[in-house]
Every structure is written in C-alpha cells, then in structure tokens.
Amino acid sequence: MRSKFAWLRPHGQPWKRGADRTVFESAWIQVTDQVAIAPTGRPAKYGMVGFKNLAIAILPIHEDGSITLVGQYRFPLGDYSWELPEGGSPVDEHPLDGARRELAEETGLAAAEWREVMRTQLSNSVTDERMIGYLATGLSEAQGGHAPDETEAIALARVPFREALEAAMTGRIQDMLTVAMLLKGYHMAREGALAGALARAMLE
Amino acid sequence: MRSKFAWLRPHGQPWKRGADRTVFESAWIQVTDQVAIAPTGRPAKYGMVGFKNLAIAILPIHEDGSITLVGQYRFPLGDYSWELPEGGSPVDEHPLDGARRELAEETGLAAAEWREVMRTQLSNSVTDERMIGYLATGLSEAQGGHAPDETEAIALARVPFREALEAAMTGRIQDMLTVAMLLKGYHMAREGALAGALARAMLE
Numbered sequence: 001m002r003s004k005f006a007w008l009r010p011h012g013q014p015w016k017r018g019a020d021r022t023v024f025e026s027a028w029i030q031v032t033d034q035v036a037i038a039p040t041g042r043p044a045k046y047g048m049v050g051f052k053n054l055a056i057a058i059l060p061i062h063e064d065g066s067i068t069l070v071g072q073y074r075f076p077l078g079d080y081s082w083e084l085p086e087g088g089s090p091v092d093e094h095p096l097d098g099a100r101r102e103l104a105e106e107t108g109l110a111a112a113e114w115r116e117v118m119r120t121q122l123s124n125s126v127t128d129e130r131m132i133g134y135l136a137t138g139l140s141e142a143q144g145g146h147a148p149d150e151t152e153a154i155a156l157a158r159v160p161f162r163e164a165l166e167a168a169m170t171g172r173i174q175d176m177l178t179v180a181m182l183l184k185g186y187h188m189a190r191e192g193a194l195a196g197a198l199a200r201a202m203l204e
Numbered sequence: 205m206r207s208k209f210a211w212l213r214p215h216g217q218p219w220k221r222g223a224d225r226t227v228f229e230s231a232w233i234q235v236t237d238q239v240a241i242a243p244t245g246r247p248a249k250y251g252m253v254g255f256k257n258l259a260i261a262i263l264p265i266h267e268d269g270s271i272t273l274v275g276q277y278r279f280p281l282g283d284y285s286w287e288l289p290e291g292g293s294p295v296d297e298h299p300l301d302g303a304r305r306e307l308a309e310e311t312g313l314a315a316a317e318w319r320e321v322m323r324t325q326l327s328n329s330v331t332d333e334r335m336i337g338y339l340a341t342g343l344s345e346a347q348g349g350h351a352p353d354e355t356e357a358i359a360l361a362r363v364p365f366r367e368a369l370e371a372a373m374t375g376r377i378q379d380m381l382t383v384a385m386l387l388k389g390y391h392m393a394r395e396g397a398l399a400g401a402l403a404r405a406m407l408e
Contacts, residue, residue, distance in 0.1 A: 005367070007286075008275075008371060011275055011357070011359040012277070012357045012359070013357070014277045023227060028251065028329075028330055029251055031235050033228065033230075038356075039276070039277050039356075046279050047228060047230035047232065047233055048279065049233070049235075049253050049280075049330075051330070071212075073214070073216070073219055073243050074325075074328045075219045075250050076252050076330065076331055076332040077325055077332050077334075078219070080214035080215075081328060120383050123259070123326050124378075124379055124380075125232075125280070126232055126253075126255070126280065126333075127280055129327055131380070150246050151242035152242075153217070155215040155216070159211055167212060169391070172209060172212055174323060174324050175324065175325055175328055176325060176327075176328075176384060179384060180384040183388060183391055184387060186391055187373070187387055187391075190394060
C-alpha cells in the first residue's frame with residue numbers, strides 16, 4: 001500500500017545563497033539583493049523582501065455565529081478593506097500574545113479560548129512573510145478596549161459568519177488572510193472541528 | 205429590514221500620497237519609499253513593494269477527483285514547497301492566457317474548462333500584490349508539454365484532492381495560494397458549485 005503523503009518528499013537541490021546587500025530598510029521590511037545559484041545550476045540575482053514581523057489574523061467568532069470585522073483604508077492598493085483583525089508580531093514576541101494584543105486594540109474584545117488553525121507563507125517566491133491564524137471564541141469586552149495605532153482609523157462591524165463568507169466569495173472582501181481564514185472557519189464548521197451549536201449557528 | 209452587505213461601506217478618509225522615490229527595482233518588484241498622510245491625519249513614511257506581475261494560481265482537477273501539484277525549492281524561505289501550479293502574469297497579458305501558459309509549462313496539462321474562482325490581495329499593508337485563482341477541468345496533455353523556466357526544477361505529483369487538502373490543513377503545505385485555493389475547492393464541492401460526480405470524487 002502506498003504510504004500517505006510520501007509524495008511530499010523533496011526532489012533535487014536547494015537554492016544556494018551568495019553575497020547579499022541591503023538596498024532598503026523600514027520598520028516593517030528589509031529588502032536585499034542577493035547572488036544565488038538556482039536548483040537548475042543557473043546563476044541568478046534575487047531581490048528578496050524580508051519581513052520583520054509575523055502576520056497574525058484572528059477569526060473572532062461570537063456564540064451566535066457572528067464575527068467581528070474591521071474596516072480601514074489600505075495604503076498600497078488605495079482601497080477600503082473589510083478584514084479580520086490582523087497585525088504584526090515581532091519575532092521576539094509569542095504570536096499568541098500578539099494575537100491577544102491585536103484583537104483588543106482593534107476590536108476591544110478578549111477571548112477565553114484560542115486555537116491556532118493556520119500557518120502559511122504569503123508570497124513565497126519574493127518575500128519571506130509568514131502568517132499564523134487563530135480562532136478566538138468565548139468573546140467578551142477587553143479591559144482597556146479599542147486602542148488603534150496612530151495611523152489606524154478603524155471601523156467595526158459584527159456580521160453573520162455566512163454573510164462575511166459570502167462577501168469574500170463574491171470579491172467584496174479581497175484581503176487574502178481574511179478570505180483564507182473564513183474558508184478555514186467554513187471547513188472546520190463542516191468537518192466537525194467546532195462545537196455543534198456554534199457550527200450550526202455559523203452555517204445556517 | 206437591514207440591507208445585506210450595507211456594513212461594507214467605507215468610513216473616514218483614504219491615505220494621501222506624497223512624493224515617492226524608487227529605492228530598488230528588479231524584474232519582479234519595484235520598492236518605493238513614499239511620503240504619506242494617514243487616515244488619522246498623521247504624517248507617515250511608507251515603504252511599499254510594488255509587484256510587476258499578477259500572481260496566478262491554478263487548481264487543476266482531474267475527473268477522478270485527483271489534482272496535479274508541483275514541487276520546488278523556494279528561495280526566500282529556503283524550503284521545499286508543494287504547491288498548485290502558479291506563476292506571474294504581466295499587466296499587458298490577459299490573466300487567463302497566463303494561466304494556460306503556466307499550467308502547460310509547469311505540468312504539461314491543458315484544460316478544456318476554466319473558471320475564475322478567486323481574486324485576492326496577498327499582503328495589503330506592505331505590497332500591492334494581487335492574485336487570481338482559476339479552477340481548470342477537462343484536463344488533457346498539452347501540446348509542447350512540460351517546459352519550466354531556466355531557474356525552475358519542478359517535480360510533479362498527482363494526488364487525491366482530499367489528501368492535498370489534508371496536507372494543507374496539517375501544515376505540510378504552507379503556500380498561501382495553495383491553501384486558500386484548496387479550501388475554495390472544498391467550499392465549491394460542498395456548496396453545489398461543481399458537477400455532482402466531480403464533487404463526490406473530491407470529497408470521498
């Protein structure tokens with residue numbers, strides 16, 4: 001019998017890294033221009049974007065199957081974007097501490113239960129950015145409450161899970177962390193990974 | 205009665221953009237350092253990564269419910285990554301032409317039916333990178349076949365959809381485009397958006 005996941009094994013040679021030079025640095029990223037040898041043996045130059053923070057996304061689900069979303073203008077694409085609470089966690093911080101902080105700052109909520117439900121690489125041909133996604137339940141008002149950063153003007157909306165998912169499936173929500181985490185919530189609700197009453201409230 | 209999606213409306217002021225300066229450019233990205241005014245009125249500097257290509261991901265589903273994945277070493281994180289066929293499409297190309305080309309180059313497959321199933325922003329606080337995801341069915345061998353780029357050493361695997369999804373849900377596959385598109389395929393199969401026989405083959 002074929003061994004499950006045997007196909008996941010690596011093939012061939014990894015990239016070899018040569019000298020690198022930092023060409024830009026900000027509080028969030030460090031861009032380097034690197035000399036490299038491709039797995040095919042071909043020499044290459046690689047402009048790589050290193051991220052200083054781990055991206056964190058939180059899917060905060062209320063008992064009635066609704067979720068809390070945040071709305072804000074995003075600089076790079078210039079559009080208004082409704083998203084899950086998200087933020088950056090520095091490498092020396094435990095990601096869960098970052099998740100608690102971002103949830104409180106952006107939504108004024110605290111969660112009694114946290115589950116890590118996703119780890120992904122966001123754009124792995126050009127950046128080293130990684131994300132962790134948490135599901136937060138047992139929600140209540142956080143002490144201190146809503147306290148966005150100085151450049152953040154954040155709106156809040158509490159909406160049925162299915163309506164947020166529909167907004168994502170029809171292109172009204174385009175933030176990838178949000179789209180992927182809503183689909184993950186759907187998968188968990190469908191596959192019995194959530195309490196039955198909560199799953200029913202989310203899917204109905 | 206509350207109007208559906210009324211909560212999606214924008215609030216407040218957009219970012220204002222001032223002078224920008226290109227600090228790095230490669231075949232794939234252009235990094236700019238920009239002066240900006242935040243929605244809160246606070247002045248800010250914004251280091252932004254502009255992408256020259258649209259990212260494309262293809263979920264190629266065979267009649268028996270299996271899918272074709274590609275494996276390769278990725279430079280930025282240094283790991284071996286099993287993913288959907290993916291690539292970049294220049295702005296002057298129709299994304300579907302890019303998708304046909306990438307599918308043929310990476311897997312040697314052609315598809316009779318193409319459906320656009322996802323449009324997202326990949327890291328919208330730092331980059332302007334966008335992606336389009338296609339579902340490809342009616343698969344056959346492409347004329348010309350497998351023809352990777354000079355820096356690509358690509359392995360192929362044809363695996364049951366559910367096994368690929370399980371690999372993604374357990375962290376064995378971490379590429380975000382792949383994780384999100386596998387979850388999208390699951391959602392479509394569950395919600396009646398695919399032909400019944402195909403959906404059953406994917407979910408069994």
